Amino acid sequence: GQQVMQIPQYQHVQEGEDFTTYCNSSTTLSNIQWYKQRPGGHPVFLIQLVKSGEVKKQKRLTFQFGEAKKNSSLHITATQTTDVGTYFCAGRAAGNKLTFGGGTRVLVKP
Amino acid sequence: NAGVTQTPKFRVLKTGQSMTLLCAQDMNHEYMYWYRQDPGMGLRLIHYSVGEGTTAKGEVPDGYNVSRLKKQNFLLGLESAAPSQTSVYFCASSYQGQQPQHFGDGTRLSIL
Numbered sequence: 505g506q507q508v509m510q511i512p513q514y515q516h517v518q519e520g521e522d523f524t525t526y527c528n529s530s531t532t533l534s535n536i537q538w539y540k541q542r543p544g545g546h547p548v549f550l551i552q553l554v555k556s557g558e559v560k561k562q563k564r565l566t567f568q569f570g571e572a573k574k575n576s577s578l579h580i581t582a583t584q585t586t587d588v589g590t591y592f593c594a595g596r597a598a599g600n601k602l603t604f605g606g607g608t609r610v611l612v613k614p
Numbered sequence: 615n616a617g618v619t620q621t622p623k624f625r626v627l628k629t630g631q632s633m634t635l636l637c638a639q640d641m642n643h644e645y646m647y648w649y650r651q652d653p654g655m656g657l658r659l660i661h662y663s664v665g666e667g668t669t670a671k672g673e674v675p676d677g678y679n680v681s682r683l684k685k686q687n688f689l690l691g692l693e694s695a696a697p698s699q700t701s702v703y704f705c706a707s708s709y710q711g712q713q714p715q716h717f718g719d720g721t722r723l724s725i726l
Contacts, residue, residue, distance in 0.1 A: 505673075513654065535712065537714060537715075545719075546704060546717040546718060546719050547657065547704070547706075547715075547717045548717070549714035549715065549716070552714060594657075596712070601659060601662065601672065601711075602659075602715070603659075604649075604656040604657040604658070606654060606655060606656040607656050
């Protein structure tokens with residue numbers, strides 16, 4: 505079945521630094537979604553990417569969908585303590601259900 | 615506008631007991647989902663529904679049953695709870711299958 509892998513599983517970041525988390529699918533995706541879950545909270549939708557090579561920005565967050573539509577990345581610049589949480593990608597193959605990756609847990613050092 | 619509401623928020627069960635988790639949404643969404651979240655494993659789909667009166671199996675359906683008698687409600691049942699079902703359960707809904715999912719606050723379930 506479809507598998508979605510995220511790396512790294514944990515990301516320790518110094519406040520003010522940049523980092524990137526990666527999402528890789530075993531199958532070609534029709535679209536990919538990203539969610540953020542704060543500690544003790546529930547997943548909250550961030551963005552959806554549909555087109556090959558698509559790049560979308562939300563303030564300090566940049567999301568990219570790979571050319572082959574099998575991978576995606578989330579890049580955060582100038583990390584802040586408000587960025588703490590777990591970031592999940594969720595990929596959908598054509599006609600299939602959404603499959604979540606294991607998430608990248610982000611810890612920020614002040 | 616409450617969004618997605620889950621009850622209860624916490625529950626402790628003994629092995630073999632049964633219980634029902636309730637999910638209610640007030641956004642008139644067609645699709646509803648039940649996930650479980652275990653450490654390091656992300657969210658795994660248990661069952662889902664594409665409309666009132668319909669249900670379908672997800673990735674990890676064994677040991678669970680669901681019902682969607684009303685569009686706004688999606689119930690998850692554990693007939694005979696097992697320690698392996700200790701988890702955080704999230705309900706979600708979406709307007710259509712391709713749309714973003716809106717999650718409830720979760721139910722923390724411990725089975726002793």
